[in-house]
Amino acid sequence: MARKIVYGLYNSEEALKSAIIEAQRKHLEIDDVYTPFPVHGLDALLGLEESRLHIAGFVYGLIGFLVAFLGMSWINTVDWPIIFGGKPYWSVPAYVPIMFECTVLFSAVGMTVTFYVVSGMGPGVKNPILHPRITDDKFCIAFDAEDVSESDAMAFFKATGADETGIKIIGKNE
């Protein structure tokens, strides 16, 4: 699925923010915004929803917690009961550190994997870069040519004082 992206580069986050406001005023649908560092207030400006990744993290953590707790309970009481230091078979205080570790491990690994899958990242995936300077000092607004026509986008970039503009086809089988 190839997509034609029309993008413009701005010099500062202030210019970027005012351009976004201008685009919204003109009802131009922004495909995405790229910045070299997190810009405060950008999420609210673009109306982005809060990520649901942490809900996944909670569920993974809960799974890890239960795996450790139920697993150790089963091993120490049913499967292979051994007396350690005169303690009862089912000694919950001794499980707590492992329950904690498994909670952290499951939620961390689970969230990482989820994030990679959701973002379409993984081994062998090539990441299309609109412009190398987005990772350095330029702030980018990108339009999908299907939503906003090329001429509209270019006129908008010119009007809002974009430093540089360009067109790139991304997502084709390279």
Added chain:
Amino acid sequence: MKTYTMTSKEKNVLWLLMGIGIVSLILSYVLDDMPGKPRFWSNFLLNTLFFTGISVLALFFLGASLVAYGGWIAVFKRVLEALSLQIRIGIALFAIIVAGIYLDWHHLYLWAEEHIVKTDKIIKGKSGFLNPVVYTIATFGILGLWYYLAWSIRKLSLREDAEGSFGDFRFARKQMAFGAAAVALIGYLSTIAVWQWLMSLDPHWYSTLFVWYNGASWFVAMASLVTLIILYLRGRGYLCYFKADHLHDLGKYIFAISIFWTYLWFSQYMLIWYGNIGEETIYFKTRLNEYPILFYLNLLINFVIPFLVLMPNTTKRMKGTMWFIALLLLFGHWLDMYLMVKPGVLHAVHELGGMSHGGDGGHGSSHFVAGFTFPGLIEIGVFLGFLGLFLYGTLRELSKASLYPVHDPYLEESIHHHVV
């Protein structure tokens, strides 16, 4: 509204709270039939410790934020300053406890009883540190030093208001130096203070983690009380620069330190449980056998509930939730301190032969002792009284100066504080 004034209604409510406290103290004195009035004195010590610790931790939080360039606190810095100055109430209250040791008013501390020190080998071995003289010097010296630091920071902050100007860092730097001193001196000296005031209630027992655990408890209680004061003032129309973002960060503090508290609580518990050495396990055996409800309630209130409630992003930004959590945790950590104070005091009563039954603490089985086994109305009343006293001091101090440090170089940053 830049300056806060106490309304007569507020004053009346706080006087009422203090009245309840005094009535409860008198009741606990009159109703206490045990020799040495342990119920009265343990209530007095418990609340003195709890609220003095909150003031000290307010100074610690203020100092740590100053040192770390924590500019975000500037909009509510005056609340921390005012609360930290209440160490002086703590000094006055501790003066009564210290006087009681010399004048034999109370028998809270076994190591202060001469005949016990003579016969008890362990206490005798510790008597170089646990004795009335060191107790007196440590209490007044350490509290006095902390109060001096709180007073200096406050004075510099007020001078900054009067003499400073926009972008003037002179006073901020000096405050930072005092803040650094406060962090270091509270960090080191609190160990001595807490050993003397609190851990020595169980003089045979010791735990190297105890002070941290206790300090974390105070920290959560302090953050909760500060949140309550701010939300109250916010509700009355003051502190309008205090936004959801500040509340969010305070919520993070409460959340994080609650987990830290649990970590320390559990580290202390598990090592003792695992090691299974009689003289160490007795501490938890007493609490588990004779205070089972409080023991588990403590963990439920102070860990499970804040952990689950404060975990999502949104709850920390909601005033209602924060009211609820702050009130709950203030009371929860009071219960935690209740569990640190009361069993030791009751044990001392048994040891001094004040009660025919029980013997030595651990074997005392689970019979109900009013004011010890479970906090009664009198205990709650004393708590409310001390709360009223410390709130009165704090609000009175708040009304003496502008609610905003107008020339604080970080004020602008704090007003634009933004999280998420």
